[in-house]
Amino acid sequence: MIFPLAALAAAMCFTGCTGPEQKLGRGLANTFEVVRWGEMRKSVEENAVLTQPGFGYYGAIHGFDRSLQRIGLGVYEVATFPLPSYKPILTRSFAADPVFPESYQPGRFSDPLLDTDTYTGFSGGDVAPFIPGSRFQIFED
Secondary structure, three states: OHHHHHHHHHHHHHHOOHHHHHHHHHHHHHHOHHHHOHHHHHHHHHHHHOOOOOOOOHHHHHHHHHHHHHHHHHHHHHHOOOOOOOOOOOOOOOOOOOOOOOOOOOOOEOOOOOOOOOOOOOOOEEOOOOOOOOOOEEOOO
16 A cells, blocks of 8 residues: 555656646636636627627627536546646637636736735725626726
8 A cells, every 4th residue: 555655656756746737727717617707708799899600699609608618628627637638628729728808808816915005005906806797906007
């Protein structure tokens, strides 16, 4: 029992953990698409600005479909993060990191731990980026 654990510990020391950590983080970020709906918001915005084939609901349907695909991709990466092949999959149809609409790219989170001057209260950042559609920022640029 001790030899396999020692071999596993030695393998982890020599190979490192950056591959599995990146795959797990990417998978969790893609799984949280169910909360963000970034693909859906992006598709609706693109359909409103650009002419897409189909009728008015094309952006919502296409975005919902892409969001479900991204959620499935995230669940797959979370389930298989300890296994090798740590490169992102399906890069032809999806970006490796979650996407946001062009009209809103979230910034740094406004938190007392991250604020530059907590005594006077003059600092900035996103107030509630975890709420879909929230675009309130302190001291917007």
